[in-house]
Amino acid sequence: MADQLRRITLARRPSGDPVPEDFALETGDLPNPGAGEVLVAVEHFSLDPYMRGRMDDARSYADPVPIGGTMTAQGVGRVVASNADGLSEGDRVTGMTGWASHAVLKASEARRIDDGVPPTSVLGVLGMPGFTGWYGLNDLGRPKAGETLVVAAATGPVGSMVGQLAKAAGLRTVAIAGGADKCALARDAFGFDAAIDHRAHDDARSLRAAIAEAAPDGVDIYFENVGGKVLEAVVPLMNTFGRIPVCGMVAWYGGVEESEDRLPMLWRSVLVKRMSVSGFIIADHWDRFDAFLSDVAPRVAKGEIDWREDVAEGLDHAPETFIRMLKGGNTGKQIMKI
Amino acid sequence: MADQLRRITLARRPSGDPVPEDFALETGDLPNPGAGEVLVAVEHFSLDPYMRGRMDDARSYADPVPIGGTMTAQGVGRVVASNADGLSEGDRVTGMTGWASHAVLKASEARRIDDGVPPTSVLGVLGMPGFTGWYGLNDLGRPKAGETLVVAAATGPVGSMVGQLAKAAGLRTVAIAGGADKCALARDAFGFDAAIDHRAHDDARSLRAAIAEAAPDGVDIYFENVGGKVLEAVVPLMNTFGRIPVCGMVAWYGGVEESEDRLPMLWRSVLVKRMSVSGFIIADHWDRFDAFLSDVAPRVAKGEIDWREDVAEGLDHAPETFIRMLKGGNTGKQIMKI
Numbered sequence: 300m301a302d303q304l305r306r307i308t309l310a311r312r313p314s315g316d317p318v319p320e321d322f323a324l325e326t327g328d329l330p331n332p333g334a335g336e337v338l339v340a341v342e343h344f345s346l347d348p349y350m351r352g353r354m355d356d357a358r359s360y361a362d363p364v365p366i367g368g369t370m371t372a373q374g375v376g377r378v379v380a381s382n383a384d385g386l387s388e389g390d391r392v393t394g395m396t397g398w399a400s401h402a403v404l405k406a407s408e409a410r411r412i413d414d415g416v417p418p419t420s421v422l423g424v425l426g427m428p429g430f431t432g433w434y435g436l437n438d439l440g441r442p443k444a445g446e447t448l449v450v451a452a453a454t455g456p457v458g459s460m461v462g463q464l465a466k467a468a469g470l471r472t473v474a475i476a477g478g479a480d481k482c483a484l485a486r487d488a489f490g491f492d493a494a495i496d497h498r499a500h501d502d503a504r505s506l507r508a509a510i511a512e513a514a515p516d517g518v519d520i521y522f523e524n525v526g527g528k529v530l531e532a533v534v535p536l537m538n539t540f541g542r543i544p545v546c547g548m549v550a551w552y553g554g555v556e557e558s559e560d561r562l563p564m565l566w567r568s569v570l571v572k573r574m575s576v577s578g579f580i581i582a583d584h585w586d587r588f589d590a591f592l593s594d595v596a597p598r599v600a601k602g603e604i605d606w607r608e609d610v611a612e613g614l615d616h617a618p619e620t621f622i623r624m625l626k627g628g629n630t631g632k633q634i635m636k637i
Numbered sequence: 638m639a640d641q642l643r644r645i646t647l648a649r650r651p652s653g654d655p656v657p658e659d660f661a662l663e664t665g666d667l668p669n670p671g672a673g674e675v676l677v678a679v680e681h682f683s684l685d686p687y688m689r690g691r692m693d694d695a696r697s698y699a700d701p702v703p704i705g706g707t708m709t710a711q712g713v714g715r716v717v718a719s720n721a722d723g724l725s726e727g728d729r730v731t732g733m734t735g736w737a738s739h740a741v742l743k744a745s746e747a748r749r750i751d752d753g754v755p756p757t758s759v760l761g762v763l764g765m766p767g768f769t770g771w772y773g774l775n776d777l778g779r780p781k782a783g784e785t786l787v788v789a790a791a792t793g794p795v796g797s798m799v800g801q802l803a804k805a806a807g808l809r810t811v812a813i814a815g816g817a818d819k820c821a822l823a824r825d826a827f828g829f830d831a832a833i834d835h836r837a838h839d840d841a842r843s844l845r846a847a848i849a850e851a852a853p854d855g856v857d858i859y860f861e862n863v864g865g866k867v868l869e870a871v872v873p874l875m876n877t878f879g880r881i882p883v884c885g886m887v888a889w890y891g892g893v894e895e896s897e898d899r900l901p902m903l904w905r906s907v908l909v910k911r912m913s914v915s916g917f918i919i920a921d922h923w924d925r926f927d928a929f930l931s932d933v934a935p936r937v938a939k940g941e942i943d944w945r946e947d948v949a950e951g952l953d954h955a956p957e958t959f960i961r962m963l964k965g966g967n968t969g970k971q972i973m974k975i
Contacts, residue, residue, distance in 0.1 A: 526904055545908050548901075555901045562899035563889050566864055569916035570883050576914040578907035 302340075304329050306369045306399035307617050313354055316553040316625065321354065322370070322618035330403045332382040338403055341396045343610070344374035345422040346621050346633040348524075351552040361582075369397035370617075373427060375418045376402075376637075386411065393421045398617050400637055423456040423632035424599055424606035430591045431546050431581040432460030435522060438587070439544035439577045444469030446519035447538075449510060451475040451529045453485045453494065454607060456632040457546065460595075461522045463604050466490045470520070473513045475506075475529055477627040484630065488605050503531035511536055520544075526551045531561055534568050545578045549625065607631025640678075642667050644707045644737035645955050651692055654891040654963065659692065660708070660956035668741045670720040676741055679734045681948070682712035683760040684959050684971040686862075689890040699920075707735040708955075711765060713756045714740075714975075716747075724749065731759045736955050738975055761794040761970035762937055762944035768929045769884050769919040770798030773860060776925070777882035777915040782807030784857035785876075787848060789813035789867045791823045791832065792945060794970040795884065798933075799860045801942050804828045808858070811851045813844075813867055815965040822968065826943050841869035849874055858882075864889045869899055872906050883916045887963065945969025 303326050310323040332338045353364045353371055364370055374396030378388050383406035386392065394409040396402035412421055423429060436442060440461075448465040452458045453474030462472045462485070474485035474494040482494035493513035500506035510518070510532055517538040523530060527550025537543070550556075568574060598604045609629040611620040617635050624633045641664050648661040670676045691702045691709055702708055712734030716726050721744035724730065732747040734740035750759055761767060774780060778799075786803040790796045791812030800810045800823070812823035812832040820832035831851035838844035848856070848870055855876040861868060865888025875881075888894075906912060936942045947967040949958040955973050962971045 526901070530900075530904070545904065548904055548908060551901050551904070555898060558898040558900075560893060560896040560898050560900070562868075562896075562903055563864065563886075563893045565900055565903070566868070566883065566886055566889070569914055570886060570918075571916070573916045573918055573921065574914075575916075576907055576912075578909070578911045578913075580908075580911055583911065 302329055302401070303327065304399065304401050305614055306397060307614060308367050308369055309354060309364045311366060312356055313553070317351065317354065317618075317622050319618050319622070324615050329401055332380055332403050335383045335406055336403050337378045337383050337386050337392070337406060337409060338380040338401060339374070339376040339392060339394070339396060339409070340379045340401055341374045341376040341399060341637050343376075343419050343422065343637065344372040344396055344398060344635050345426070346372065346617065346624055346635060347428065348547055348549040348552065348625060350621065351549070351625060369399055372396060372398050373422055374399075374402065375412065375421060391418060393426070398614065398635070400614055419608055419610070419632075419634050420599070420606070422634055423608060424460065424604065425592065425596055427581055428456030428632060429460045429595060429606075430588055432457040432522075433464060433591045433595060434581060434584050434587055435544035435546050435579060436461050436464050436520070438584075439575075439579060440465075440520040440522060440542050442468045442470050442520060447471040447473065447514045447516055448520040448522065449473045449475065449514065449518050449533055450522040451497070451525040452549070452627075453491060454481045454489065454630055455524075456606065457524055458522070459485075459489045459606060459631075460604070462489050462491050465520070466492075467603070471514070471516070473510060473518075475510075475525075481630060484607065488607065497529060500528075503528045507532040507536065522546075523548070525549050527556060531558070531564075534565055537568055537572055537574060539572045541572055541574045543574060543576045545576060546581070552625070608634055610634045610636050612636045640667055640739070641665065642737065642739050643952055644735060645952060646705055646707055647692060647702045649704060650694055651891070655689065655692060655956075655960055657956050657960070662953050667739055670718055670741050673721045673745070674741050674743055675716045675721050675724050675730070675747060676718040676739060677712070677714040677730060677732070677734060677747070678717045678739055679712040679714040679737060679975050681714075681757050681760065681975070682710040682734055682736060682973050683764070684710065684955065684962055684973060685766065686885055686887040686890065686963060688959065689887070689963060707737055710734060710736050711760055712737075712740065713750065713759060729756060731764075736952065736973070738952055757946055757948070757970075757972050758937070758944070760972055761946060762798065762942065763930065763934055765919055766794030766970060767798045767933060767944075768926055770795040770860075771802060771929045771933060772919060772922050772925055773882035773884050773917060774799045774802050774858070776922075777913075777917060778803075778858040778860060778880050780806045780808050780858060785809040785811065785852045785854055786858040786860065787811045787813065787852065787856050787871055788860040789835070789863040790887070790965075791829060792819045792827065792968055793862075794944065795862055796860070797823075797827045797944060797969075798942070800827050800829050803858070804830075805941070809852070809854070811848060811856075813848075813863075819968060822945065826945065835867060838866075841866045845870040845874065860884075861886070863887050865894060869896070869902075872903055875906055875910055875912060877910045879910055879912045881912060881914045883914060884919070890963065946972055948972045948974050950974045
């Protein structure tokens, strides 16, 4: 057992945007799996915007990562020691490994991955991000053919799922993305009818004009994962009976830009346009995960639903990769390879 | 035909809070009912906060009142001339008469009122305001026994309906009202478990502390009809999976108080607490009106649901009464008697 456990811990709580000093790389002995547990050698783990929220000590839907605790993440790896029925050495599994080279998982919380499935796909298109897009669009967005959808972070694993599902359901789809390359990807790979580079628009008013041009019949569904300037731009364009599923607000995770009070503007739209705004956390809806896989996995296998990954290497590069991702520096699902 | 038509028109669009000069009293000849129409001598008409919105020229769910047009209102009166099958002179009917002594109504848009029903009740507890409270609470608030509800303008026709229905459904009910007298009325007549005088609290933080004390288990349903300081106070107290039906925001009809940007605060709660915010306009839901009457009219007849009216006299006093109502100067459903 020359192997050592290496893991990234939370060294201190960030003030605003995270910086490398907020994290620490720690090493130690490999843990031993207890009864009903397995030791997993992590091959890949996922980086997601929601992890920024776990770094704060605020009341939220999940407990914060404690200072000195391993950063939370879903990972994929091979079982290297098993103390559980039904899982053997060499099995590939996924579970909440954290940002770590190895993790002990309860067998009940590890899901085996079949050989035919690309291992990293369970972190993205067929995992929590894809499920988030599928659930929020279908159950809360209630898409109808002929309507118009807007989604930001449109080349990410949530946004690209939302856009492709909506397009297949007969909606006009408008992508918001950062930079010309991502806009091209949104149109070419993910089939968006229009793509708008938010970096080309300094303020909400300018961005709104661009969205209005791309959505001449108004916006029926705004799938919300960013908040900030995009939200401010879209709200006045919403149609009567519009729906806003809310699964994230990455623009506000590190703080809030200066602005006048935008709450009355939103509230007026909610009333006048009879809008539905629905916050959701995908972890509440695992009972729908089988339905998601039944619907989406065959479409992914047939190539009808495309996805992109951005794979960075080396556990010690996870903090800087995470920081870069929060600023939109990745293209596609951000994954760390150990 | 010594009678003249008298009506209150919109003289100009208000800037902020309406003032008497925004209205005009005009007189003219009585109109003649065309085929399928009746002429109604109005006995009472309703004043409601939504009318403030109709005075603006903004895009909204209903067309604005044009300059020189009669102010919109539901009224009750007697048919004095009929040119329609099924309605005769002397019948009491309700319909959209406007702020006027007489109105021509299509028979299809006039509803006959049976003799046993108190005429003004169709403007309040058994009319649009009561229906608004019933629909918003049941269909969007989805009340469950043991939960806690907060509603503002709690002695008004919407708030008092919401509070009594929620109490009967086994919820803890918290009233927000303006002044000690209304708070006493909320508790004594409408059965609220607690009543908070918003005038005793200068800012949202102070009001929030009072609501928190009255709602020790948090707030599951905030029935929104005021916006402003009350909304800001309640949002952080909302429980996970809380619901906010939004039917009005009277605090913001005349303008917005100074504040920092409260949108991120709301948005964070929507996400973290998986809240549902649902704007609604009761006019979209007339298909549920019979269900409302079947449920509520017998309970009103039995005295299980109480209501209060504030009847002012004289068409020419309608503007000042309306202005007073927008500032909370009335107690119970505001009605004008001609």
